[in-house]
Amino acid sequence: MKPRNKKLALLGAVVVAFGVAVVLVLNAFQENLVFFHTPTEVKERAVPFDRTIRIGGLVEKGTFKREGESTTVTFNVTDGEASILVSYTGILPDLFREGQGIVAEGKLLTDGQFIASHVFAKHDETYMPPEAAEALMRAEAKAKAALEAAEVAPVVESTGKGD
């Protein structure tokens, strides 16, 4: 090959390598984005069953159970509006406790049970995992909106009657 062609071949190789890398990245990226859903969202609308998702909220008080003396535990995660039954096998994080904010990563079964592969709690006493905080905030905002709607509704009704 002439030097010029060699340079072109090298350039071509670099471009191809770069292209392969980009395809690799985008492909892996698509497949491995883990979306976050609140318990309300899980209850309300279709959340994908076939892919890994994260749910977050508080561990509902009085729902934590250990299956016999095994390493499998179940508990409910709630955002105040809806709660989801979560099952997890393994060692829970140090700061896992009823009434605390946690995030669970795993898959949703068609019967509504959530099988967690990882459970994350907060890193210290002072804050909540951001996802758990978000779930509570969204549920609260929803409750507030519902309350406002309820307050507005009678008015609408009465004007309806007036007609």
Next chain:
Amino acid sequence: MLPEIGQFLMVMGFCLAVVQSTLPLVGAQRGQLSWMRMAPNLAWAQFFVLAVAYGLLTYAFISHDFSVAYAASNSSVNLPIEYRISAVWGGHEGSLLLWILILAGWGVAVASFSNNLPIAMSSRVLAVMGMVSVGFIGFMVFTSNPFDRLMMVPVDGNDLNPMLQDPGMIFHPPLLYMGYVGFAVAFAFAMAALIGGRLDASWARWSRPWTTIAWVFLTLGIALGSWWAYAELGWGGWWFWDPVENASFMPWLLATALIHSLAVTEKRGAFRSWTVMLAILTFALTIVGAFLVRSGVITSVHAFATDPTRGVYILVFLAVVIGFSLILYAWRAPKVGMGGGFTTWSRESVLLANNVLLVVACAAVFIGTMYPLIIDALGMGKMSVGPPYFNAVFVPLMIPLLIMMIIGPLVGWKNATFKASMVRLYPVIAVGLLAAIVWPLAMGEWGIIVAIIVFVATGIVGTFVVDVIPRIKAPTLTGKLARIKNLNISWLGMHVAHMGMAITIIGMAMATGYQDEKDVRLAPGEVVEMAGYSFTFEGVKSVRGANYASQYGTVHISENGKLLTTLNPEKRTYDKHMGMPMTQASIDRSLFRDVYISLGDPVGTTGAWIVRVYYKPYMTWLWTGVIIMAVGGFLAVSDRRYRMKIKRRLTGRRDENQVVVD
């Protein structure tokens, strides 16, 4: 009174940095020798005032001065002395002060070892470092004063976060900061060269040892963090692709590209503009790292309390740094020329490929780290990018890079012949293939990924052997010894660092491919078997530590009925953090395997616990390889040519690529 003096000294440091960033630079532009000569003194003065300020903050911790808000929230009366000293960098403000002190320390080092540089160059370097100091000291003075006082002085402090009460805390942050901040030196050299309009082989030679040393510290700092997470978190993992880990790993990837690109620039004068660009980007990524950790956009054990002004300050600082350096680059870099040409099959080509792969890998990590943050900031929902993404992208990119490590050292500069290189490569490939078949089988099961890693790792060692043999060939033993003594030390450093990498990736591949893990419920006296070992659980008892209560487990490990060792995993509850129990894993390390035990939760009333047992082969290799990499880096910078510049200049001899200096 003392904290107020500390605060005053910080402001003084800020003023000194402002002077350091202007006078020497103006002096260098106008050729005023007296102004340029002030640069080293200013660097020393800045270091001195900051060191005293740092000492005063440490004194507040040691003497339990809880009127200082920062000490009150990070220390306590019962905190052991070694953690009181390291608690100084346990929070945002103090760790920033440490960062700035280390930056000033690098400035002093540059001032001390730059006697053989043209004074205009060293003045510009120190001026740019002064600008960086202005940015960071300003950050502390305006947003994060560690000397703030409390109106109501508490009797006792809040104690250091229990997670940070570990020997890892003493070494990990200082080493990591040494690395992070060190790239400010590489950046300053690049900027100084751009300002002076002289990007040449001599610039690369001056800049190279600094970059390599910073790289060594960053490597050690990251590895120590990983080692700490492995021992402390109780999950048996050593890398989680957590945003904060990525924040340190991205500059590491670019810095690795930079030290290789600098090699080309020094030896062949090529890649100059590219090398400068890498120096800029590496430094910019260290600021991105500071942003990730200190702005509160991510929550992790590394992330400090949220304060929006801090994030905004760093973003503005980042924009200023990138903006100015790119403008300077666009203005000056086109004039620096391309340097020596090279053909397709040459060391330059291999190093070009190395650079492309490292930059692409860094970009991939960057996308995975930043995308969820950007989506969240735009209010488009919350998501995370998990380890599977990073593994899927990173591993395929690293394998060709590792193959380059086999080929590179055996290919000549500028214009090598494919045939001649292949003759030397054949035995290396043969040995590598043999190892790739045998070694995984010896581990019990052959797998393709482990086989590839074994191939490249043995190949890297094989390359060293093939490269070293002709260099030490001599008819007599004394002749051989003489030739060994005369080996080029930086060449040896490269090979040592490469072999360290080979050992590390063997550790990674084996520990990932052949680990065994069990979560079991064990009552006292019960036994669990794993990988040929028997683990006998002897129960858990309550023990008292300096500032914590411990649930102290005892597990006997035996092999073939013979007691091997006893491990004591713990669950600690610190007095000041009752709601935050801490798992302390217990690990028995040996050359070919780690046995790792951590306690889960108590179950039932019989004293039974959920216990996690790990068998992790070759973990020691992972850590040892990193230390060898660091040794390689130190060898590379101890080369005499970095200290012989004066002589060479005086005798008037110059390298072929060296453009006129002074």
